[in-house]
Amino acid sequence: MITSKELRNKWLTFYEGKGHVNIGAVSLIGDGSTGVMFNVAGMQPLMPYLLGQPHPAGRRLCNVQGCVRTVDIDSVGDATHFTFFEMMGNWSLGDYFKKEKTAWSFELLTEVFGLDKDKICSTVFAGNESAPRDYETAELLVKLGIKRENIFYLDKSNNWWELEGTVGTPCGPDNEWFYPLTDRECGRKPCDINCPCGRYVEIGNDVYMQYKKTEGGYVPLENKNVDTGFGLDRMLAFLNGLTDGYKTDLFSGAIACLERLSGKRYDGGGDAQKAMRIIADHTRTAVMLIGDVNGILPSNTGAGYILRRLMRRAIRYCRALGVAGSAMQEVAKVFIEEVYGEAYPLLPEKEGYILEEIARETERFEATLEKGTKEFEKTVAGIERKNEFMSKQDPAYRKETKIGGKAAFKLYDTYGFPLELTVEMAAERGYTVDEAGFAEAFKEHQEKSHAAVAAGEFKGGLADTSAATTRLHTATHLLNAALKKVLSPDVNQKGSNITPERLRFDFNFARAMTPEEIAAVEDLVNEKIKEDIPVVFEEMPYERAREEGIVGVFDSKYGDVVKTYSIGNFSREMCGGPHAARTGELGHFKIVKEQSSASGVRRIKAVLE
Secondary structure, X not given: OOOXXXXXXXXXXXXXXXXXXXXXXXXXEXXXXXXXXXXXXXXXXXXXXXXXXXXXXXXXXXXXXXXEOOOOHHHEOEOOOOOEEEEEEEEEEOOOOHHHHHHHHHHHHHHXXXXXXXXXXXXXXXXXXXXXXXXHHHHXXXXXXXXXXXXXXXXXXXHEEOOOOOOOOEEEEEEEEEEEOOOOXXXXXXXXXOOOOOOEEEEEEEEEEXXXXXXXXXXXXXXXXXXXXXXXXXHHHXXXXXXXXXXXXXXXXXXXXXXXXXXXXXXXXXXXXXXXXXXXXXXXXXXXXXXXXXXXXXXXXXHHHHHHHHHHHHHHHHHHHOOOOOHHHHHHXXXXXXXXXXXXXXXXXXXXXXXXXXXXXXXXXXXXXHHHHHHHHHHHHHHHHHHHHHHHHOOOOOOOOEEOHHHHHHHHHHHOOOHHHHHHHHHHOOXXXXXXXXXXXXXHHXXXXXXXXXXXXXXXXXXXXXXXXXXXXXXXXXXXXXXXXXOOOOOOEEEEEEOOOOEEEEEEOOOOOOHHHHHHHHHHHHHHHHOOOEEEEXXXXXXXXXXXXXXXXXXXXXXXEEEEEEEOOOEEEEOOOOOOOEHHHOXXXXXXXXXXXXXXXXXXXXXXX
């Protein structure tokens, strides 16, 4: 058996031997530059460099990059789907191209992993109006020793790579590698990579980025790049002869933990197996997102909402498995201490914090789940009573099988049930949900709740650019930095609103601040005001700002060049201004209220006296 640690090391050692620099992994959280919430591909953080910007580490790079993808969350529970996964990657930034890459991939597969060249199959781009048929790659593969009959030309849906939903990103034809799981054919003729029996598994691909995606189509890139991606989870299962990804060492400890807690066997299949897979997968992803360098917390918006959905789905399946929601914490410990601690050293450092946040969300949702499930059952029981009554009155009556939009919204608004949870529970009972009706009820609720709000909103949260507002805006920079020092480095701005009279600042934090913490934040801000520190403005490349640790609201979109404001070494932020020239202009800082803004988000209101 090859372990996940051995596989990571083999990949990195091989490409370092070919002159590549291991650039390590970056944050799982999307920075807003590509329009996606999470990094969903190993190449995504390298977009600026694939488009021509020089990378500080050179033109040959490699790493193992964590990714999060939740578009097929409902498929998690089978043997092959995961929400968190790792991509083993290597890149050429305008350096080598098809000849070198095909040779190295072939060498890796045959000499490092010991695959039989006569069994290796490959697919290449068949060509269309966007790009020609990729004869070049096919001929290179034949010269390496791959049988010509094992090379298949497939269309754009199979052998063209691009990041869906984005514009201005690199793309191009790809060369995919396949290998049979068994020598036994299924009986269909031919039983090759196109056979639905699943005998052949894709083990990786090499993308030849020759084009840039635009609004009007595709244009050639100035520099041709190579982007290689092999899924670590999938490759690990394949090399160990497994068709179940949850039986590798990435999950074996977590599954054993759930078996011990539940008294049920994973290999027994059925509902227990599905529940164990979902709990293990979603807990792993929660650990990675909370423990990330730009870690997030469960909330009701954005990336935090996705995290909350994953965690609450795992908690519900804990109940289905017959274990307490606290099982998530036990599973999380396995991932941190036994599986990912070496590859992701920040996880052990943040272990206490991660477990605490999982425990807090578990406690919060278990109470919600208890009450909401009772209301859900009442709703279903009401539909069933109506169906029974109407069927007695009219034998031709068509039974109702849909939960109404208003009922679904009540579950959301009153009991905290996300629509996705209601839909999933309804499906288990043979019902659907009127999602359009839910959206209508939600919109009506928003209109009533926010009827008087929009008129006073200004860009960046500023009501105007008066001297008073400018001073308070500068104070928010000091407040943000002080909160990070007093409460946690993981505190991040979640919103702000500033008028000439006061500032309002929202930030992620799971509990109310103590009076001592409030006083400590006030004292620290006033200390920096008293020091009369210059507020220094500087424009710089966005990537440099990120590398220097300059704080930004990373779900915002930034240009290639950003404005930054530094207050000594105490505060450095990307910001559009306006700002005071020196902190001494601000006066005395006073927090007048600290309260909850949303689940996992606190709000401070403060003034300058």
